[in-house]
Amino acid sequence: MNFRHLLVACSVVWLAGCATSPTTTPSDLAPLKPLTKAAPLSSTVVSLENTEDLWSRIRKGFAIPDLEHELVQEQEQWYGNRPDYIERMTTRSSKYLYHIVAELEERNMPTELALLPYIESAFNPQAVSSAKAAGMWQFMPATGTYFDLTQNAFRDDRRDVLASTRAALDYLEKLHRMFGDWHLALAAYNWGEGSVGRAMKRNERTGQGTSYTELSMPTETRHYVPKLQAVKNIIANPEKFNIELPPIDNHPYFQVVDIKRDMDVELVARLADIRASDFRALNPSFSRPTIFAAGTTQILLPWDNAKVFKRNLEAHNDGQYASWTVWVASNTMTVASAAQRIGMSESDLRSINNIPPRMMIKAGSALMVPRTSQHLNDVATHIADNGRIAFAPEVTSVTRRTPVKVLRGDSMGKLASRHGVSVANLARWNDIKPNAKLRTGQSLDVYKTVRVVASGASPQRSNGTKNSRPTITKKAAAPKVAQKRKAAPTKKQR
Structure with a gap:
């Protein structure tokens, strides 16, 4: 099977296992000229002297000492009993593995690390954990910002194939320099460098060893390296586990x-x-x-x-290139007001910008809007790089009755003034005359207009992130091994 046919076959298998929700545009694009179809393989793909497949290349780069532990056998059994799951994961990874392996070799890093996204996300770049970790390397928002992964209203580089791989390898290199041991570096990638460092110091104080297997750590981290070792063993010898790996050409995808x-x-x-x-x-x-x-x-x-x-x-000389552009809110406003200014329906504005019910748009929010004669230019760099959408709960006015007590020496005028109401209203509300004599301790009703958050509105939230570099802290716990979309490994919040 030549490379082009193999590529098509892998793509079909992957598409069968992963559903993607298409995004619509507000109007149809102008008709295109007849498109050039994909050229034959010989005109687009360079020939390769090295004909080995990518799996062989990965095996040759294994350099992390094997972990001998009973948990490795448990994980081998778990994966070995799920050949369909292994097939889906490895087929999905065929789009990304060559790039990761090439980057590892460029840095002289062990190729076992190319298998880490199998553990993190099952090689799903769209994976999002319950702790908000995202991408195939599962970065938490703060850690992503620390490693220069842009997160704004229009893109999230924690999911980007090139950017997230660069950040993950940067982090793994840093951890290996810090601990001098790949097992400890991997534990720190999952649990946090501070957590691993403290665990090592505890053992040192009591005269215990500081290797990966000797440290006291959470269950998720305890299973983390054994999972990677199990996947490594399966890739190294798939026949032993009755696993058939889909062939992946040793060529960029x-x-x-x-x-x-x-x-x-x-x-x-x-x-x-x-x-x-x-x-x-x-x-x-x-x-x-x-x-x-x-x-x-x-x-x-x-x-x-x-x-x-x-x-x-x-x-392509006919028709437009983009159906959408960006409009920035000049002040905090309701969605209805923004829609009226832009010239689109409130429901469409909510839909394209994922605006929750009972929320207002905060000043400075960058909203996707249809590209029209009024909004024609390409989006400026400062908006494309820093655009965010922030919301505030809608505020409504209600009138509330409040009983008040007459104090010694109070008159209608003095009582009304103290509560910020008129004498006429105070008399009307209590069915008395404006010049009525009041008794000390007498109870009267006062009605005031107050502003309240709309019922059911959630707290303020924003899908943009600040460009600060926070201290990396310990992450939340991860899920059980059987979950395909695992929760945030501990590097994420550090």
Whole structure:
């Protein structure tokens, strides 16, 4: 089977196992000229002298000492009893493994680390844990910011294939320099460098050893390295576990392509002659229907389709490139007010920007809006890089009755003044005359207008993040081994 046919086969298998929700645009794009179809393999793929598959290359780069522990056998049995799960994971990983292996070799790091996303996310770049860790390397928001992973209203680089891999390897290198041992570095990646350091100091104080197996640690971290060792053993000798690994060519799956203007995801996919779901699998950091070139100058496309995209883009002279742009709220306002100013329905504005019920849009929020003659320009760099959407609970006015006591010496005028109401209203509310004599201790009703948060409104939240560098702290606990989309490994909040 040649590379092109294999690539198509792997893509079909992956698509069968992973559903992707397409994103719609407000209006149909103008008709395109006839598209160039993907060229034959010989015109787009360089020949390779090394014909070994990627699995062989990975095995040759194994360099972490094997962990001998009963938990490894438990994990081997768990994975070995689930060949369908292994097949789905490894097929999904075929899009990303070559890049990760190449990056590891460039840094002279063990290739076992290319298997870590199997443990973190089952190689799903769209995975999100209950603790808000995201991407195939499962970064928490604060840790992602620390490692320069942009998170704003339009993209989340914790999901980006290139950026998240760079950040994960940076972090693993840092941890290995810190501990001088890959097992401890992996434990710190999961549990937190501070937690591992403190566990080592506790053992040192009591004269105990400080290796991975000798430290006292949470159950999730205790199982973390055995999981990786089990996957390593299966990759090293799949026949022993009656596992058949899908073949992966020792060749890049994708190419990096430059873009110079805002473009709809659907248009990019059409020009590249691929499905939108295939595009999103390689570019999972884009959560919106339009890519803003000022914030993202590069995209990933399947190897065969990159040249197709470039040819079709050069020939694309009719119709618009982007159906959406960004409008920034000048002040805090209701969704209805914003929709009226923009010129779109309130329901559409809520839908495209994921605005919760009973929430107001805070000043400075960057909202996706249809690209019209009033909103025509490509999005500016400072908005594309820093755009955020922040909400505040809606506030409504209600009138509340409050009983008040007459104090010694009170008159109607003095009592009304003390509570900020008029004498006429005070008399009307209590069915007495405006000049009525009051008795000390007498109870009267006062009605006041107060502002309250709309019923059911959640606390303020924002899908943007500040550009600070927080101290990395311990993460939340992770789920059981059987879960496919695991919760945040402990590196995430550190």
